[in-house]
Amino acid sequence: DMTMVLRVIIRNRLSENLRHRFLLNEPVDVILMFGQIMQRNSFTLMCSSLRAHHCPDDVNNPVKEVCPQDTDSRDGFIFARDIPDRSTQSYRVQFRSLILEKKLGDALAIHDKIVSKDKRLIDRSAYNILIWGCGKYGYSRKAYELYTKMKESQLAPSNVTYTSLFNSFANSPYKSESLKLCEKVLRDVKKFDINLNYINYHAMIKAYGRCGDILMAFDLVDEMMSKKIPVNSETISFLLQGCLSQTESGFILAIMIWGKMKQYRIPRIIQHYNLLLRITKSCGVKEAASLHVFLMKNPTFFLPISLLDTESNASENTSKLLPITKKSRDDSAFSNYDSPEKRYNGLGGLDGLLAMMKKDKIKPDIKFFTNILELVPDCDTSENEILNAMSINKVQPDDVFLCMLMKKRCSYNNYEGAKEVLKLFNEYNVKLNVLVYGILATTCRTANDAKMYLESLDSNEIRLNVQILGCMLNNACRSLDYQYIIYLMKQYKIHKITPSKQCLKSLANAHKRGRQIELDIDNNVDVPKKLRQRIKRISYKHFVMSYRPWIKLVRNSEADPWEQFTVKYEDD
Template identity: 30%
Template structure:
């Protein structure tokens, strides 16, 4: 009884040490250990320091210990001086008080649980910790919990949930930190749709202005990243200007995000990237590996735009370069030698303004020439070499030539003391000429630099050979993968599906996937379906449709377009009475195909709809994967199983058996 009462009174007067000590002394249940313990606790929790010697309450017998008497008539027991130690109950009481869980300890426990789920990309389970477990235990989340969940949702592109957590955080009265804003803009950058990401980014900027939230450098970089990926280049550059106005130092990371913004502009991104690159050079900001890799992405995806503007950009780059000297009047000017050892010679009659070329042929001035004939608009001394016209630059390999080509690009990296990684060579593989000799040169350079190719590099090599219809060369890459002790992944088989021209090859590929416990997807079946439609192989097409049903793979837009286009082509042949349509084999196969197509549409719930309506219906909610499967969806699956009775059931493990039967019938 004494123990319980003293513990309760100490809790009651925890906020007022003087009152609690006085109360306990008057009722003779005083223990100086409690005084020392709670004084220490008050000091630890206080923002200010004070001296214990000036405290009004001081025990005159601090070094003595008390032992309660055994008189049952005395309330709380009378205490007398004793040299003996505390009894077992007092020790247990002290241990119990020390082990009382605080709110911070509880929050840390939930935070660690959330981090474990996020490390495994289990977003739904991490959200359940906040929405189910903490709500059940009546634990109020703090800002750290919300920042963890917002950051986790941002990484996987769960943009809507990230903003819902942000608004819920404000309802709890928690002020967002700089990390909160950075995660929210990252959520906008990783949004599944550009429109959704852009709308959320604009709304967040409005909230920051209304709440007078001043962004820091990381916030600005995240804003540039978000607007760049959402293809709003003007907003991205305005934010960069705002950084400079507020005296923020524009560093390599900011320029890299600006280059990412340029890569999102498919029409004018290449020339924007050149301007940003030389702006970085003039500001004495050294590029890093991400800068060079982003330039290669611009080379791959972006065109040069209209020719007149491109000439203006080239003229601006050359005139503003550090080693470029203006032409003199009536004399010959020798410009400083470039890094490749070549020197530029220019006559007084030459016109340095490239934009003054005629608009009909847009020919670059021939008077400017270099010892090195390869153009390079990326180096410190940008030049065009022996390039006369740029109106035929359309392919990525042509744009790579403008920045020095394969060897010139690597020399520029070496000049800036940047070591290429395997990602650099993977992106170079996508922009070099599509020839075996160019690929061998690149592979030998990788071996010379001591780098080890990863599976992404080999996947790119397979894709490059498949796109030039070198299917045998693409299959040879599998031996290369095996020689470096790597294993094919789902992307490897997805790219190899482009080479499956017959159903036998498709069966072999699906059989290998099953042996490696890899499940097929819509992209793989769509690539096979495309090959079957090109070759007008009705059996191949029907089999792919059946596999999609058996594996419960919903079609995507490309899958539906392939089927619709093939059906229209066959109907057109019949309408115009083409000689192919007059054969009995074509008529029989086309009739079976139409029957299978009608039942396949019914199975997927898109029968009687136009192509646009079908595409709209099969479109998936990008946020659906973050949610649990509803009971309604499970009931729909059961109903679909009952409908399927007219279509032949083909299982993957029966593919090899069916293949042997067909061979036997043919013999």
Template identity: 30%
Template sequence: MFCPKLRMSIKLRNVIGYVNDFNHMITFNKQPRNEHLQLRWQSPISNFCTQKLPKTADIFGDISGRKFEHFKMDEREQEEEKFQDTEARIPRRLKPSPGGYAKMIKSHLSKKDLNSALKVLDLIKENRDKPTIYLYNLLLCSFAKQGDIKQCLRLYNKAKKQGLQPNAATYTTLFNACAVCDKNEIALEHLNRLRQLLYEQKFPLNETHYNIMIKAYSWHNQIVEVFKLADEMRDNNIPIRESTYNSLLHGAISDKEAGLRHSLIIWHLMRLKKVNPTLTTYNLLLRTIRDTNLGNLKLDDILISGWEKSRITLKEGERPDLLASPPVLSTLLLTKKGQEVTQDDVNSKKEIESTNLNDVLFNNRLILFGGMEGFLNRMAYCKVKPDIKTITLLLYLIPNSVQAENLLIAAADERNIELDIDFFNMLIKRRSMRFDYKAAKEVISMAEKRNLSPNVMTFGVLALGCQERREAEEFLKGMEAFGYKPNTIIMSTLIHTACHKKNFEYLLYVMIYMMKNEMRPNTQAVEEVEKFSKELSNIKKPTGKYRLRKLKRLEKNIEKFEQQYLKWQKMIEDKNNSSRN
């Protein structure tokens, strides 16, 4: 074996060197015996002589016809050799650097142009450069945000074929793609497969990996797997921090029947481990209070096994708060035949112990957690300032009354929380749904005092309050004054109200407005008017005083409607024909 720094004393009378054009060269000088030869090593040879050199090696051409052993190149080597022979090399100074390729990809991604970002990989190949795993991670991250698992897996496999080693960020991105994917079966299939692959490879999973897996399983309603992963973290001595508890709360939200029970367990575990909740924690907690139930939770249950402070206790006259340590339930919320129960009554005590807290939760969701004031005070104690999302979530949970709503707005003002137009839109809808249209209109002045301008959604919820033709007319004029054009959803809302009230004047006004402005009605509006037309014969005839006058007016309204309805149908037919063409 040759070595560059080794000088060997070769005891040969004659040494013949030869040059392999591709691989190997030996430089020699013919010298007397016992003299040293200098050998210069270039690169490993691919052809090896299988016969000894002849003794008459000084004769030119005598070694021709010698047998050499040839090693056949594999397919990739052949492609590489062909590429080297046929393609011209681009000078390094004319090609982007690895950082330059990354900037190109980021530029395309910032413009939401994923196809152009992918083409950068083709450019790298044309320039005969090798991509890095960082470049692949950039692309993976963008497709993961869209939940495009198939494209992510294509890129992942392509990177491996090019000899690139996926890193921790690569797997985090793949898990996130599974989380965002809206197809449960496909997402869970790839999620389980990827998880099993990492277990088999003994890949060191870190806190981020577990958190994103918990998120993925929770978003696909796999609450059992969520808590299994939390146990796995504990067994592997991976710290469970606030971010992990928040991921667990995400999982609890997916269980509509018992998610609130899970959330209470998670909350009290945080208190036991002295993990400080953040704004995200409180907002997720409000979501579980709004969207989930307590399952089979009963009074005197212990939320965390072995920790007495997590036992639900019943106290007379105290404000209920299941977030306290220990969690407190008030006798004021438990009634028997309309009367408050007491712990002194033996029969009442037995009934209390068997009470399912879901029955109490039904009308007291926020009250069970300290009420609006108690919840906000708890946040202040933890030095967490609520945001607009917190206030919006509380709006769903407070009593459905103007007084409670005004108290919530006042609480937001006290904490310097800027309310946006979306909050007031929700407030308008909330008041309109309980038919308090006057209070709904008052919300507009509240928004104006905060220099907030209405948007399309504002007019959409205001349309719910238009109960008469005059109100609808004022509404549409006001909308135009703000520079907005009513959409089909708004017009459908007005048509629904007019048909429901059997108000001919109102309905004809809306139909004429739509035909005049060439507005194509949506399916719901078409069905509403068609149903109204079929029920004309069933309209109750007027009775009592001025019966004949009212009957004549009804007949005239029916005649007007039938005339406009023919025009309405023709407009729909013309719109359908034009869309086909």
């Protein structure tokens, strides 16, 4: 009996998982995957024999003998074209392995071939794996398309499906489009009355927060609490991530969340401190008055009005963070926190934050000190305080921290201090990387400096990238050295590097400033001698003539971040 023979072979050759599937009367699945082990000819013959033995009464779908020329082997899996109801287990395995190998485009191409060309259906688990892959890389448009096809195939989306969908929206580079997709999927969730768990809610909070709708994220927290789903430290992390998207009012939102954690007895973790420091750097308090009005109209909102209304309900740590009085009712109350440095001091500075962490029984990590480094004043004293605190807390600097320290010293022209950082690389056994060379690019002040620097990159086999060129271009634009700018524009074309948005903005400012200085000279307006000489040089005229064609060229070469996933399936 063929089945008995195969049972013995599989028991000795296949994994426990596949043996279990075979014993559960799924022999076709096992044989299809067993094709990786057995020779091709004998595999196809046994496949047809076993199929006939397993489904003798299948009159509507008679099984043909599968010949070698009727099968398609690709990437180690056998595609038997003459078995119409073949299980999708091998597809699921292949999709997952391709996604983990960062080949999402290949997985999507195989799916398109299966569905459109071969007219086969895949099950819900296979769809979930593909949507999970799209979520991993932020391919929100394709994730929603797969979700739509899933419903058209009359496959009910599961909780895993919705988690992966909202993860794709959260990681998408196109926030406004993803926010619209969030609304569509949320309507489906309510329409089908899906019983959401805390993982679903976290994915939704993350998506709405990162896409800019922070109020909806807080509504979801309210919904969690009304359903008695615990709000924990992970929930707070996603809320703080949402605050990062609010550049105008994110800081005051984060402070309110910080005060509310005490009331709900939610323990703080190191990620909360790191996110708070990032918010302190990037977000302001400009919309405090309008936010106060909203909170007064929504008393059941997760955020408390205690910070703006009464200090009695605020946590002890919060009142120490920002001493805001009960009379505060407009933006003027927050005028003292209009810069990152002032907001950092409002948090208590390095000593105050370390004291709070000690009280919360949290040990600082290297990310904490890296975030602190971006907020302290530009001076050796503040930087040495951080290094001393790291030594006391037994935190060893990594390459990112040391590169940030070097960059900070270069920013206020402390080039000797930046060279001292190179000694710290040796002291802490940290290897030099491309980031170090990128920061050293900021020391290039002329086209000749840049030429020597690029030669050193070639000799050390360091590849020129957009960050290194961007540092040099920003310096050139700041000093209006048009000869230097033209040289760097040529390097972009030679190395086929697409400039960042910040570089294009710096270049546009250099063009605008040059035009304005030229007009001032024509109108006999007093212009510094150094700038007057640079405008009269031939390099400026060359820059004016080549600027617009160059901008047009690089903008046409800008790549869509999703282009890497649009791989077309080619037949053998």
